[in-house]
Amino acid sequence: MPGWSMDDDRSDTVVTPSAEFPPLDPAEVDTLRRVGAQWRTGVPRALPVDPTLGRYRSRPAPGRFSRLTPIALFRPEQDDRPEQDDRPEQDDRPERDDRGGRDGLVAAEPANRPDSGLGRRLGRVRRAVLGPPLASAAVLHERMRKLVALPVLSSDLLSSVAYGPEALLTVLVLAGSGALGLTLPLSAGLVLLMVAVGISYRQTIPAYPHGAGSYLVAGDNLGVGAGLTAAAGLMLDYVLTVSVSIAAGMHAVTSALPGLTPFTVPLGVLVILLLLAGNLRGVRTAGNIFVLPTYAFVAAVLGLLVVGYLRAAGRGFAPVAPPVVPATEGLGLLLVLRAFASGAVSMTGIEAVSNAVPAFRPTEWRNARTTLSWMVAMLVVLFAGLTLLIHLTGLVPRPGETLLSQLARVTFPTGPWYAVVQATTALILLLAANTAFNDFPRLLFFMARAGHAPRRFLHLGDRLAFGNGLVALAGTATVVFVAFGGHTEKLIPLYAVGVFLAFTLSQSGMVVHWRRHRGVGWRRRVLVNGVGAVLSGLVLLTAAVAKFTEGAWVVVIAVPLLVLLFHRVHRHYRALHAALALRPPPGGRQPGVRPSRVAAGPPAVSPPAVPPPAVPAPGAGSVEWEEVPQELRHLVVVPVVRLNRASMRALAYAVSLGRPTLAVHLAPEEAEADRFREQWRAWGDHVRLETIVSPYRAVIGPLAHYLAALHAAAPELVLTVVVPEVVLRRPWHRLLHSRTGHRLRRALRALPGVVVTSIPVHVVE
Known part of the structure; x- marks a missing residue:
């Protein structure tokens, strides 16, 4: 683990799978408590679905994801409980079963199951050569x-x-x-x-x-x-x-x-x-x-x-x-x-x-x-x-x-x-x-x-x-x-x-x-x-x-x-450990109040007047230090190529988050930008639209620079980019598409303060 040295205690002589997940040291646990004391989410703990799956006597088949490892309960008898929508919160969690498990679920099978004939045959060969998995x-x-x-x-x-x-x-x-x-x-x-x-x-x-x-x-x-x-x-x-x-x-x-x-x-x-x-x-x-x-x-x-x-x-x-x-x-x-x-x-x-x-x-x-x-x-x-x-x-x-x-x-x-x-x-x-x-x-x-x-x-x-x-x-x-x-x-x-x-x-x-x-x-x-x-x-x-x-x-x-x-x-x-280590809230700051150069209120979404800066390297000038919910201020950005079902799903998802939303369209010339704005008004102009003309037909670079400029204009904002993505069933179909969404995610990964979310639209053929 990063931060460990030769002098660490290694009295445990048994190498177990848990070695991959080392525990927090006492100082980190203390910091975790201090961070947790700052949290005020206001989100109710009651959920619209039972996360323990205990209410469902017969769980529905997971469809195209049947190849994934199924999940079993630690307490099977929980399936026989009467369904209650207003049970006390602590009753929703299993305690412990006779196998020694604690709160939570357990994967019922050892590995993913391929959903193709070739994959299943290769899986059988692998099992014949290597043997069945061990717990x-x-x-x-x-x-x-x-x-x-x-x-x-x-x-x-x-x-x-x-x-x-x-x-x-x-x-x-x-x-x-x-x-x-x-x-x-x-x-x-x-x-x-x-x-x-x-x-x-x-x-x-x-x-x-x-x-x-x-x-x-x-x-x-x-x-x-x-x-x-x-x-x-x-x-x-x-x-x-x-x-x-x-x-x-x-x-x-x-x-x-x-x-x-x-x-x-x-x-x-x-x-x-x-x-x-x-x-x-x-x-x-x-x-x-x-x-x-x-x-x-x-x-x-x-x-x-x-x-x-x-x-x-x-x-x-x-x-x-x-x-x-x-x-x-x-x-x-x-x-x-x-x-x-x-x-x-x-x-x-x-x-x-x-x-x-x-x-x-x-x-x-x-x-x-x-x-x-x-x-x-x-x-x-x-x-x-x-x-x-x-x-x-x-x-x-x-x-x-x-x-x-x-x-x-x-x-x-x-x-x-x-x-x-x-x-x-x-x-x-x-x-x-x-x-x-x-x-x-x-x-x-x-x-x-x-x-x-x-x-x-x-x-x-x-x-x-x-x-x-x-x-x-x-x-x-x-x-x-x-x-x-x-x-x-x-x-x-x-x-x-x-x-x-x-x-x-x-x-x-x-x-x-x-x-x-x-x-x-x-x-x-x-x-x-x-x-x-x-x-x-x-x-x-x-x-x-x-x-x-x-x-x-x-x-x-x-x-x-x-x-x-x-x-x-x-x-x-060592650098990664320092970057990911928990840090206590800055001293003297009131919970829920963070310093900002911009007054509170809806963020400005107009493009800045200054030329867009170059995309910063990972970690350069990073402001990704928010660890308390009330410290975060959002702007949701939805790149829209054309108005179709994928774009509508992405826009609907973005607006449902209840945060300020901005749609961005890149056009190769002014005429196309005008046509798109007309289509946008025909839709109802429900979301603020910003069009960017890219006369050299580039898409990824101008969009990434634009988002970098937005972040530079308001560094306290967390930009959530919602990217519509078409999910294809057959691998060779990918050769027929440009995979712009994938390229965009790779480009935006280098931007600090930017979160990329994909909205999938599955094509069944």
């Missing part, structure tokens, strides 16, 4: 248990072992076969980094049980700028997670089925769309979809490791000499650091659990911490086991086939097990993007709540999923995947910078957090998070420098640009 109360049941959360949130982390060791060796082998001896020391360093960062995030989760993402942790402890920088890094990481996972998965598929290589890009895009559809079905449904592939991959790799080490034990664990590979670069510190940074991509996704703490069942933080511990343990076992087995087998990266595929071929030379390993690897790599689909929308939710991202990302869809965030991620990842042609090696250099930027800021923020609170054992916690911050920072600097020319420069430039964008979004929402 808001179901959000408490759409959370994950640990056995489901582990595969859902670890798919990215665990799948990275399929390409992490290969990324490490691909850089080392540039210095020739002799450099492969550094594989084990670098892998040991990466295991140390995994454990350090994993323990650091174990500490972070209970400290931030409402969601411990880098954006929140860095923002709370290091400032808003650090939080936004971490958010930018995470957003790039999530987009690249989808792109890299799909690219690696397609590479695994084409390694086993080379004939599919020309179709890598379209098949990858299709997988992204399938993942989008699965996640739009909701957190719990998506979790059930992705449970089996993750566990199958872990079982397949563990089986590969067991058989591989048994074969190695048969030869006394003697390493097989790798094939001779000529050196293309010299072995130096920079190449070693590049190899270490490339292997560090195996850690992407380790933050997923801390981001998704509210998605767990109670006790949320305890279940999240247990899940993270299992994830890190499995990562260490799989990464270390595969790296050592690759070293013992003497394999090196080669074009056209992944290193894991080579290992599976050597380990399982016969039988179906090679196909099982490749199938589960391809499946987990393709589904690893689901981790990003789970966390990216949640990150946008937290950012939107603080006003740093569009508020549309606060909205929960009809399946209680952040649909807007999911679509944004899928669209962006598709663009990146297509732009890089689905090549994993081109995407890997962009990967490590964003994720380790978030890691470094998060762990640094936790150091500040423990130093600030100084609870029991805070020094030990500072040391753990400090080690994680230092190691992550070293990898960040290494990746940024060593891989800058390979593509990391894109991330280095994109992060500050994204931070600038976030600041601009927040500035807009």
Whole structure:
């Protein structure tokens, strides 16, 4: 919400649909009371129709609006009440029903119903793909248990072992076969980094049980700028997670089925769309979809490791000499650091659990911490086991086939097990993007709540999923995947910078957090998070420098640009919040009396003698500050093109408001203006008419300038422009009309103090 900051109370760990509608703070409630004390409407509370619909035993069909969501009563027994026209006012309102509802009505159906055959068919397809809508109360049941959360949130982390060791060796082998001896020391360093960062995030989760993402942790402890920088890094990481996972998965598929290589890009895009559809079905449904592939991959790799080490034990664990590979670069510190940074991509996704703490069942933080511990343990076992087995087998990266595929071929030379390993690897790599689909929308939710991202990302869809965030991620990842042609090696250099930027800021923020609170054992916690911050920072600097020319420069430039964008979004929402905030009545003013430069009485409606001013920009010189009914003075303006049924309806509506009314006609020449005035007099000249000659045949511009001039002549007036509008039944009929009314509304929207009302005339054909 605009005006919220990182320090706002977020003790509620459950993300509910109500987050889109934050309550007023105490100061705003006090202002609301002061404004309400000024109201004197004089309008009776008795209404000509029962708003609760309780008097109507059988409600009439809504006609052409049958596609809209019907409304049901909170108290159905109210329909059996005897009809009374003079019931006490308080009896007209339902109190509470046995479902817990309070005063008011409730929509009886979950969504709009299309009124066309095609729309109904598309609606049935949508329901078949996404499932039936869920009520808001179901959000408490759409959370994950640990056995489901582990595969859902670890798919990215665990799948990275399929390409992490290969990324490490691909850089080392540039210095020739002799450099492969550094594989084990670098892998040991990466295991140390995994454990350090994993323990650091174990500490972070209970400290931030409402969601411990880098954006929140860095923002709370290091400032808003650090939080936004971490958010930018995470957003790039999530987009690249989808792109890299799909690219690696397609590479695994084409390694086993080379004939599919020309179709890598379209098949990858299709997988992204399938993942989008699965996640739009909701957190719990998506979790059930992705449970089996993750566990199958872990079982397949563990089986590969067991058989591989048994074969190695048969030869006394003697390493097989790798094939001779000529050196293309010299072995130096920079190449070693590049190899270490490339292997560090195996850690992407380790933050997923801390981001998704509210998605767990109670006790949320305890279940999240247990899940993270299992994830890190499995990562260490799989990464270390595969790296050592690759070293013992003497394999090196080669074009056209992944290193894991080579290992599976050597380990399982016969039988179906090679196909099982490749199938589960391809499946987990393709589904690893689901981790990003789970966390990216949640990150946008937290950012939107603080006003740093569009508020549309606060909205929960009809399946209680952040649909807007999911679509944004899928669209962006598709663009990146297509732009890089689905090549994993081109995407890997962009990967490590964003994720380790978030890691470094998060762990640094936790150091500040423990130093600030100084609870029991805070020094030990500072040391753990400090080690994680230092190691992550070293990898960040290494990746940024060593891989800058390979593509990391894109991330280095994109992060500050994204931070600038976030600041601009927040500035807009801050200005919007200030403009829409309730303001108490000015001190010393009597209720119902407002200062004015023009004496009370009927407003002058003659066009001013001065040339019409230019149309002001939105908000420029705005006087839209009236919040008490008696402060408003009206002039109703009706643009009339010709005297027909639409114009008569608009004029009748305007006069029925009981406010001064002015009709305006634009004519292309004086002769037409004279003819129209004669027709007006024949009608009876019931409303003051002003004609404007537009010799260049423009309509919208002269009318907008005229209304601006009227407002400038009497700024205290609220101009209500009543526009007749023909409503056409079929969309293609719009091509046959100029839609002047729509263009006029768009032009007048920029004028302060102007209200535009449409009077529809429906054409049935």
